[in-house]
Amino acid sequence: MSSSSPFTDEQIAEWASFGPKLKGKPTPEQQLEAQERKKKCADMKERLAKEINDPVNWTEKKIEKELDRLVEEGLESTAVRPSYLDGPSGTRDFYPPEMRVQNWLFDNFRETAKSFGFQEYDAPVLENVELYKRKAGEEIVDQMYAFTDKEGYHVTLRPEMTPTLARLVLGKTNLQTGEVRLTLPLKWFSIPQCWRFETTQRGRKREHYQWNMDIVGVDHVHAEVELLAAACFFFQRIGIGPDVVGIKVNSRAVLEAVLAKHGIEKGKKDADGGDIFEQVCVIIDKLDKIGGPAVTELLGEIGVGSDSAAEILKALEAPSVEELANQVGTNSEAVNQVKRLFELAEQYGFGDYLIFDASVVRGLAYYTGVVWEAFDRRGELRAIMGGGRYDRLLEKYGGEKCQIPCVGFGFGDCVIMELLKECGKIPDFASAGPDYVVCAFSPDLYGTAANISWKLRQTGATVDLMPTPKKKVAASFKHADQTGARRMVFVAPDEIEKGVVRIKDLRTKDKNGESIQVDCPLDALDTVDELVAKAVESE
């Protein structure tokens, strides 16, 4: 069956692309094609045989046969498979094996958040479109999964969680006084699914999950430090060291000082009313992708002279905030905050993960101060996580009294999974099976087997009761083995008559290498551990 087949979908597709085998007498042209096909097939078989490197089970002939079968199976299924059996474009299904990995990742998010004293919240995946327009202007609506409901309301699958967080905090705020009816600071986290509607590109997803961590009500850099610490604690926890990932830290407030030196002040508008500072940020954000000369050109287009552009670019390369401050001759509070952030990260214990990078500005409009972005040191993946301070957002939503400082980050589930796969850091769940597999010898013993399962579960054990009784122990063992179970209970008449049940511990072997087995009284199923321990001792 294809589950035990060593071939990937890509390989099957490659094989299919060579076309079908010729049947009957070929024309001269067809003969040429057939030769070409044969050559391609032979090359691929040889390549695969080398890769698999199992000359007993996977001869070239066997490989050809299996690939032919898989292609045929695929053609059959696509031929009749109705479109409603696919999920909507750009979405993912999580079968149990993928779900186990996702749960493992989310547990690590959750446990990290809890070990930092953060509290979980949640909100509906559906929000009013107005919530995003208010913050980011009409254009963001184009990338949203938005629609008009049957009552005429404009709603959307949320594109990100921060506006929802703002809504929740303001839901407990007196907008007239700015007083928050919750004890500040809030340290909140959530793992929402977020959606965007892009014209489909191969492999681009329309949904992802995003671990959100936010601190509300702290106006100094300790909040940034705490969030960065949590992210690094998470990396450490899943075995990703500072040699593999780093976090680039910058401050928009520092950048402001740099740009101000060149006449680009925050709030200054161009002829069309656009904010020049914002425009420069957008251009700088592209530096990584388009390079220095292209940035200089773009800056020129909005009126930044080439000398200024050169100096700005030089400043963006400063290896530390101190050097940057020296270069531009500024020593603002913003610079001090960044300095303090790096000092504290060292003392905290996660300094190795951080580097200063004056070119990091982040894409979102609402950041006001420190911003950061986690990246893989090999530079092959997109940003792993991004965050920063957004002190003005709640004011934008709730009015001028709501000057409530906020810092937060969003950490998607896709890029980190790519990295974990590359590093081989995803745990093997092969032995994560149930504590017990229970099997009845015959239908009349099924009730007894069920009762044994019930009692074992009362002790906290996980028990997989096989729904269909089996006369043969071997079949039950196979199931226990496949699911990675720890112990096997075979409910057979001989033992039951004596008031006991035989339990094999598949992970504990005796001196002959056989699984230890014990007979446990039916009225003392909470003593299995002791019985197994005793049996081991008496070995």
Next chain:
Amino acid sequence: MSSSSPFTDEQIAEWASFGPKLKGKPTPEQQLEAQERKKKCADMKERLAKEINDPVNWTEKKIEKELDRLVEEGLESTAVRPSYLDGPSGTRDFYPPEMRVQNWLFDNFRETAKSFGFQEYDAPVLENVELYKRKAGEEIVDQMYAFTDKEGYHVTLRPEMTPTLARLVLGKTNLQTGEVRLTLPLKWFSIPQCWRFETTQRGRKREHYQWNMDIVGVDHVHAEVELLAAACFFFQRIGIGPDVVGIKVNSRAVLEAVLAKHGIEKGKKDADGGDIFEQVCVIIDKLDKIGGPAVTELLGEIGVGSDSAAEILKALEAPSVEELANQVGTNSEAVNQVKRLFELAEQYGFGDYLIFDASVVRGLAYYTGVVWEAFDRRGELRAIMGGGRYDRLLEKYGGEKCQIPCVGFGFGDCVIMELLKECGKIPDFASAGPDYVVCAFSPDLYGTAANISWKLRQTGATVDLMPTPKKKVAASFKHADQTGARRMVFVAPDEIEKGVVRIKDLRTKDKNGESIQVDCPLDALDTVDELVAKAVESE
């Protein structure tokens, strides 16, 4: 602040309903109104003062003042609160206190499922509309949260999970042969959010979560028994005994035999092409709500004579499947399966939860055999959980080769929460705070406090590092107390100079009733438990 205010929103609304206090000189009519208002206010103040029973802090005068303040605050906020600060109609926000309860409930769902050897899966909240039309006809689309996306696809927020499960199973099935490329039986669970679009009624939600448990590939009653066992294990786990809830069990196959006696055979159509068996099921499903005479009338309308109706109604009251079988003189395989189900439930250990009820048919069209429904014995709530066998569904989606038997249940999160609240079974999370609250005495000690937090977290502890240093121990204690923390670490210069830090264990008292405190070396923060234990011993 209102968080410490003893008044409920309902009480504030009641106070507000008395209207505003009169200002200036009243007209004679106004005078009368003012007197009435005064009387109502006085009554309410007296009532509340008695209820609160705290004559020192909550005098009638204080109560009046606070209620006036709360009403004013409420008026202010509603006056200016923009509509985008509310979530979409019929949805719920989960602030941390509600989220804690939800997580507790879901953990119990999840742990139960795991202890029965079920594996978790998930799929997108968005599905193609076609998936539901195929199963239940066009009319269900009216109750769906459906829309047309920007590319013209008809999609919907899923109304239920079973069609998605079918889609996933068929995604691993060769539709030509019916061969499933997964090891059967599957025991799968999920806790999806499901949506429906109803015209808004007060208090009716448009979303809920639903614990889904399904067994795929078992064609006999052991599957039903296993699912019922899991539901009862869950009830037992959260402290809901068989005295509080019961599960009504029936079989549509048994009902078929009953109706066949009266000429109502499955598949028989009326003049308009409607399935008469289905129509009778729909009418019987209403028995609880509309009563016997109304059911007789409705049955008459579709051509069932009053004698037949009387006998059918009598059969629906049969106290056991045996009695029903006797009454209608049938002894089909369906009857034997139900008998066997009740026998096995007894042997399994959860028989007390089950009762036979021939009138339970369930609303969903796709059930084919045993069906059930959990209810509160006081009869005050809607159904808590419902399920049954649906052996034809995969065939309907995947074609005639896909005859894969299935059984499953859906268990919503709302009704069970109502029941748990009524029974007082929701745990108190007051002492579920972090293991440690860490506070720095001054900003220059913040890095040290951070490093202590980092090291404590490495030992697996949950640590709430207070972002703002505090000179006063009292303020930190208050925070530790409010969050239900177990230990308090106050990082002060005297101890740090000696290389130690002082830790108070707030849940362990010495003989004078004071919290035990220990000085722990900074390089041995993994020994706190031992130090506390030693201190207790030396008491």
